[in-house]
Amino acid sequence: MFNIAQGLENLRRHIKIAPENPGVYRMISEQGEVLYVGKAKNIKKRIVAYSHFDKLPVRLQQMVAQIERMEFIIVENEARALLVENELIKQFKPRYNILLKDDKTFPHLMIDLNENFPALRKYRGARKEKCKYFGPFASVNAVNSVMDILQKVFLLRSCRDGVFHNRERPCMLYQIKRCSAPCVGKISQEDYRLLVNEAISFLEGKNTKIQEELSAKMMEASQKMDYETAMVYRDRIRALTSVQATQRVEYAGIKSADVVAVAKKNNMVCLQVFFIRSGQNCGNVPYFPEQAEEASEVEILEAFLTSFYANKMVPDEIIVSALPENKSFWEEAIGTKINTYSKGDKANILKMVTENALASIDRKIALMASVKSNLDQMVQVFGLPHIPQRIEIYDNSHNQGSYAIGAMVVATPDGFDKKNYRTFNIKNSEITNDDFAMMKEVLTRRFERMSKENRPDVILLDGGRGQLNAVHEALQQFDLSGIVIIAISKGPDRNAGKEFYHILGRESFELEYRSPLAFYLQNLRDEAHRFAIGTHRKKRAKSIFKSKVDDIEGIGAKRKRDLLNYFGSVEEVANAGVKDLQKVNGISKKTAEKIYNYFHN
Numbered sequence: 001m002f003n004i005a006q007g008l009e010n011l012r013r014h015i016k017i018a019p020e021n022p023g024v025y026r027m028i029s030e031q032g033e034v035l036y037v038g039k040a041k042n043i044k045k046r047i048v049a050y051s052h053f054d055k056l057p058v059r060l061q062q063m064v065a066q067i068e069r070m071e072f073i074i075v076e077n078e079a080r081a082l083l084v085e086n087e088l089i090k091q092f093k094p095r096y097n098i099l100l101k102d103d104k105t106f107p108h109l110m111i112d113l114n115e116n117f118p119a120l121r122k123y124r125g126a127r128k129e130k131c132k133y134f135g136p137f138a139s140v141n142a143v144n145s146v147m148d149i150l151q152k153v154f155l156l157r158s159c160r161d162g163v164f165h166n167r168e169r170p171c172m173l174y175q176i177k178r179c180s181a182p183c184v185g186k187i188s189q190e191d192y193r194l195l196v197n198e199a200i201s202f203l204e205g206k207n208t209k210i211q212e213e214l215s216a217k218m219m220e221a222s223q224k225m226d227y228e229t230a231m232v233y234r235d236r237i238r239a240l241t242s243v244q245a246t247q248r249v250e251y252a253g254i255k256s257a258d259v260v261a262v263a264k265k266n267n268m269v270c271l272q273v274f275f276i277r278s279g280q281n282c283g284n285v286p287y288f289p290e291q292a293e294e295a296s297e298v299e300i301l302e303a304f305l306t307s308f309y310a311n312k313m314v315p316d317e318i319i320v321s322a323l324p325e326n327k328s329f330w331e332e333a334i335g336t337k338i339n340t341y342s343k344g345d346k347a348n349i350l351k352m353v354t355e356n357a358l359a360s361i362d363r364k365i366a367l368m369a370s371v372k373s374n375l376d377q378m379v380q381v382f383g384l385p386h387i388p389q390r391i392e393i394y395d396n397s398h399n400q401g402s403y404a405i406g407a408m409v410v411a412t413p414d415g416f417d418k419k420n421y422r423t424f425n426i427k428n429s430e431i432t433n434d435d436f437a438m439m440k441e442v443l444t445r446r447f448e449r450m451s452k453e454n455r456p457d458v459i460l461l462d463g464g465r466g467q468l469n470a471v472h473e474a475l476q477q478f479d480l481s482g483i484v485i486i487a488i489s490k491g492p493d494r495n496a497g498k499e500f501y502h503i504l505g506r507e508s509f510e511l512e513y514r515s516p517l518a519f520y521l522q523n524l525r526d527e528a529h530r531f532a533i534g535t536h537r538k539k540r541a542k543s544i545f546k547s548k549v550d551d552i553e554g555i556g557a558k559r560k561r562d563l564l565n566y567f568g569s570v571e572e573v574a575n576a577g578v579k580d581l582q583k584v585n586g587i588s589k590k591t592a593e594k595i596y597n598y599f600h601n
Contacts, residue, residue, distance in 0.1 A: 002065030004053070011051055014070040018044040023074040024084045026092075030068040034092040039081035041329075043072055059294040063096040079333040086306050098303035099290040100271075106136030106312075107143045109203070111156075111196060116189055117164070117182040118196050120147060120156040134203045136275055136312070138283025146280070153236050154199040155180035162567035165583070166576075177235060203278055204255070251279045251349070256316040259349055260304065262297045263357035266365060269293060271304050272357035274349070277315075284353070286360035297322045302330070309334050319346055321354060371413055374520040378458075381517065382503060384484055388457035389413065392446075393528040395462040396438045397536035398426075405539060406442030407532035411524055420454070422446075423535045439467050440474035447478045456483060462525050464489035465502045472504055488525050552598045554591050562586060563595075574599040 018025070023043050027036040040046030050056065050064055075081050089097050110123035111132045122143050127133060137143045150156060157164060157179050159171070164183045173179035180187040180195060187195075198210055218233035259274040269292040275282040292300050302324045314336040323340050324330045331338050341347040375387045391411040398404035406424040410417040424442045431437035439461065461467045468487040487502040499522070500508045511518040555563075566584045567573045573581075573595070581592035 002062060004061075004065045007065040007067045008051065008053060010067045010069065011047070011064055014067075015044060015047055015051065018047055018070075019072055019074055020044045021074045022076070022078045022081050023072055024081050024088060025073075026071045026088065027063065027067050027094075027096075028069050028071065029066045034088075034094045035063050035066055036094050036096040037085055037088045037092065039078065039085035041078045041081075043074075057294050059096060059291075078329060082306060082333050083310070086310050089307070095291065098292045098295055098300055100287055100304055100307040101290070104285075106138065106275075107140055108133045108135035108137065109143060109146065109150075110134075111200065113196075115161075117157060117192050119161075119164070120150055120158050120199070122147070132200055132203075133313075134277065135282060138273075138275055138285045142283035146282075150199055150202070151178040153202065154195050155236075156195060156199055157182060159183070161565060162569065162572050165566065166572060166580075177232065251276055251281060253345065254279060254317075257319055258315050258317075259319045259346075259353045260301065261321040261350060261354040261357050262300050263354055263361060264293075264297075265358055265361045267293050268361050268364065269295075269300060270357040270361045270364070271300065272353050272360060273308075274353050274356075275315075276349075284356060286357065286364075288364060298324055305330060305334060305338075319350060321350060367415070368413070370516070371415070371520070374517050375413060377517045378520075381511070382458075382484060382486060382501075384458065385482060386457070387413070390417075390454070390456045391458040391460060391524065392456040393460040393462070393524050394439065394442060395525075395528040395532040396426075396435055396442070397532040398433075398438075403536055403540040404438060405532065405536050406438060407528055407535055408442070408446065409524070409528040409531050411527075416527060421531060423531075425539075435463065436466055436470040439463065440470050443471050444474050447475055450478075459483060459485045460521070460524055460528075461485065461487040462528060463487050464500070465508065468502045468504060488521060552595055554594060559584075559586055559591075 020042050022039075022041050024037060024039050025043050025047060026034055027038075029035055038046065047070070050060065053061060053064060056064065073084060075084055089099070093099060105124050108123050110121050111118045112121070112128070113130045113132060122140070123133070135143070137146070147158065151158065151173065155178065158173075159167075167183040170181040170184055170186060171179070174181040174186065180192060182189075182192050198213075202210055214233050214237050218230050218237065221227075221230040221233060254276045255278060257276045259276065261272050263270050263272070269289055271287040271289060272284060273287070274284040287304070289300060289303065292303075295303075301320055301322055305318075305324065314334055317337045317339060318334070320338060320340050324338065327338060339346075341350060372387075378384060379387055389412060393409045393411065394406065395409075396404065396406050404426040406426065408422040408424070410420040424445055426438055426441060428437070428441060431441065443459075459471070461471060464487055468485060471485055485504065489500045489502065489508075498510060498513060499518070500510055501521075502508045511521075562584050563573050563581075564570070567576060576596075578589070578592045578596050581587050581595055582589055587595070
């Protein structure tokens with residue numbers, strides 16, 4: 001039980017010595033656990049509120065009852081305190097703070113204005129000078145949809161520079177009227193730049209002006225009896241018209257906004273975010289913050305604003321379902337307007353986003369119920385001591401012993417935990433054709449680094465009884481209490497759904513054909529296989545490039561990267577002539593001859 005009187009006494013003792021400055025405070029338990037991290041314009045005034053115990057929600061009453069000591073960090077202003085608070089929450093993950101898992105980066109569209117013929121590209125990462133960025137988009141599918149429109153309307157290239165510089169005839173995109181083929185001179189640099197400017201105007205929401213200009217050009221071409229050109233303009237106008245026809249009226253006047261709504265249902269909280277750019281919906285993302293069930297809507301939104309916009313570009317406006325306290329401070333700290341609306345188009349959008357948040361909760365509950373049902377059945381079928389909170393799935397991948405890797409995938413009751421996926425490069429080159437030995441090495445290395453926090457309840461192996469015995473033999477020196485090791489082998493004729501399951505001390509058995517548990521376990525195994533294969537291919541591709549180029553005298557990491565960026569592939573580098581190689585920045589005639597001679601010796 002918590003000692004309320006002692007916790008309040010400890011709190012009041014620290015109120016007496018608390019600074020009256022902007023800063024961050026930490027509440028710490030007797031065991032040294034950071035219970036809560038908060039920020040304040042005046043630390044003393046802020047923590048006095050926690051002494052009014054009866055007015056606190058149950059969650060914060062429990063927190064106060066556990067306070068043993070407090071620590072303070074003084075900073076120059078409240079905006080700086082916000083940044084420090086966010087970093088400390090990420091570091092300590094306090095049990096009474098609202099935690100938002102936000103390690104996701106969103107894709108953008110990029111047009112590099114440094115190029116003579118700028119390409120339209122999907123992009124993630126740091127922003128570069130003289131490049132135009134549009135987004136974010138909630139998913140790659142949303143980016144692809146907009147790219148498809150832009151190719152139809154503005155005919156911009158999307159190929160890699162290496163392909164662009166080495167084409168001798170137009171590609172298929174030119175044939176189907178989705179590219180203007182600047183690679184082979186079908187359009188001048190000046191005319192292509194006009195297309196680029198039109199695309200930028202479109203992405204900035206200036207659709208009407210573009211349509212008027214295209215109509216004028218179509219009429220001009222028609223009057224000159226240049227009917228082929230007129231048809232190109234006609235097709236572009238049709239594509240643009242179809243885009244405008246599918247746009248929602250409510251979005252039309254919004255240049256750049258994120259719409260954020262909070263919904264609560266069945267003791268679950270969802271934050272739904274819609275990205276609206278240039279009158280278009282660029283997709284939406286749901287977030288399910290942890291430890292937020294008893295928090296107010298305003299408290300949840302403030303925690304979201306702190307975490308989400310710490311490392312992302314802000315829009316012109318953030319539309320929220322409830323305004324944060326001290327609105328002017330949040331606007332200054334984040335660097336944009338924050339508003340809510342009760343009528344008009346923006347209020348309608350906010351209502352729709354809230355409805356999506358509620359629908360996301362319904363889907364989450366249905367998924368959790370399905371997973372929980374499978375885990376409950378898994379306890380019965382495999383004799384587990386309790387419902388597993390962490391399942392680790394292992395698989396190996398190699399190419400006749402080359403580029404051998406082991407892969408670990410992690411699943412929890414909430415789904416796959418991709419932050420905890422791991423790969424293992426097989427160190428012992430003598431065992432890369434031996435799946436048993438590879439599995440031994442991977443599991444041994446994993447257990448050597450295991451901690452109390454990442455200890456698995458179940459280990460799932462892609463293999464048969466041989467892999468199972470090999471792993472048990474390798475892990476004899478470790479404490480396996482409470483850990484169940486299961487191996488899955490392919491059924492007759494490698495038939496999915498008829499797998500055999502192997503556990504030490506039991507006869508191998510099958511699950512009911514196409515049962516929900518069988519599908520669940522197959523999904524776990526297939527995810528490990530997908531991850532292992534993908535990692536293996538990346539390693540192999542990197543190794544192939546390294547083996548062909550690294551032995552050339554005078555070619556370091558930067559020149560190797562420049563060659564690949566320019567030509568697009570090792571094969572294109574190998575086929576390039578001396579003059580073509582000299583076109584790459586930093587490649588002199590002498591170096592170009594070395595590269596050419598290396599591949600043509």
